[in-house]
Amino acid sequence: xxxxxxxxxxxxxxxxxxxxxxxxxxxxxxxxxxxxxxxxxxxxxxxxxxxxxxxxxxxxxxxxxxxxxxxxxxxxxxxxxxxxxxxxxxxxxxxxxxxxxxxxxxxxxxxxxxxxxxxxxxxxxxxxxxxxxxxxxxxxxxxxxxxxxxxxxxxxxxxxxxxxxxxxxxxxxxxxxxxxxxxxxxxxxxxx
Numbered sequence: 557x558x559x560x561x562x563x564x565x566x567x568x569x570x571x572x573x574x575x576x577x578x579x580x581x582x583x584x585x586x587x588x589x590x591x592x593x594x595x596x597x598x599x600x601x602x603x604x605x606x607x608x609x610x611x612x613x614x615x616x617x618x619x620x621x622x623x624x625x626x627x628x629x630x631x632x633x634x635x636x637x638x639x640x641x642x643x644x645x646x647x648x649x650x651x652x653x654x655x656x657x658x659x660x661x662x663x664x665x666x667x668x669x670x671x672x673x674x675x676x677x678x679x680x681x682x683x684x685x686x687x688x689x690x691x692x693x694x695x696x697x698x699x700x701x702x703x704x705x706x707x708x709x710x711x712x713x714x715x716x717x718x719x720x721x722x723x724x725x726x727x728x729x730x731x732x733x734x735x736x737x738x739x740x741x742x743x744x745x746x747x748x
Contacts, residue, residue: 558613558679559702560672560695563686565592566719567709572689573716575709580623581717588713595709595738601636603734603742612639613681615672617688618649624686625658646675646683648691669698676700689719696726703746704728710739 565575574580574589581589616624624640631637645661648668656663664671672695675683685692685701695701706719720726728745735741 557677558682560615560676560683560685560700561703561705562688562692562695562701563684563705563707564689564692564719565687565707565709567591567711567713569712569714570718570720571713571716572687572719575687576623576627581619583717586716588716591711591713592707592709595711595736595740597737597740599734599736600707600740600742612643613675613679613683614640614643614645615675615683615685615688615691616645616647617691618647618652619690620687621645621647621649621652621656621658621661629658646672648672648688668694669700672700673698689717693719693721693724697724699747701747703731703744705742705744708741708743 564572566572571588573586574582575592576590577593578589628634628637628640641659643660645658646664647656647661648664648671650665652663652665654663664675668691692701696704727748729748730743731746732744733741
């Protein structure tokens with residue numbers, strides 16, 4: 557049985573919306589897309605890939621899957637592209653249909669909690685979830701996330717979708733921290 561390890565970029569005020577690009581997620585007229593890019597460095601790549609180009613198991617929500625698929629397959633020579641191409645990619649969506657466009661992609665259509673629990677039971681490798689904030693928000697209260705790594709950017713946006721909505725209580729234990737060259741705190745937590 558694999559662990560579910562989630563990675564999510566957030567701002568100091570907890571915004572998770574559209575870290576990767578201007579058009580990534582413009583819901584509610586969000587105009588700050590791409591806010592994480594200026595803070596990226598080689599240390600973040602090293603930590604997120606373990607420094608290797610190996611097959612892994614990934615979990616995505618629909619929006620993040622489509623965003624990644626629109627970008628990463630065309631990034632020839634990037635070690636992260638190789639990892640994503642080789643990896644089995646589970647995609648939780650009620651709106652996508654098979655066949656999915658990216659190699660090694662498996663559609664999970666239905667209750668995210670039950671489906672992801674099944675994936676964890678079936679997989680020997682750890683399951684890594686990148687972004688996919690809405691999916692993460694449904695899996696955390698269900699106790700399915702074994703590790704949560706937050707990339708906390710030194711930035712306040714003041715608007716946008718937050719990772720932790722009001723009324724959400726979750727106690728975590730800090731297990732590791734690092735700070736990159738641009739002030740991003742990379743903090744790994746486990747449910748306590």
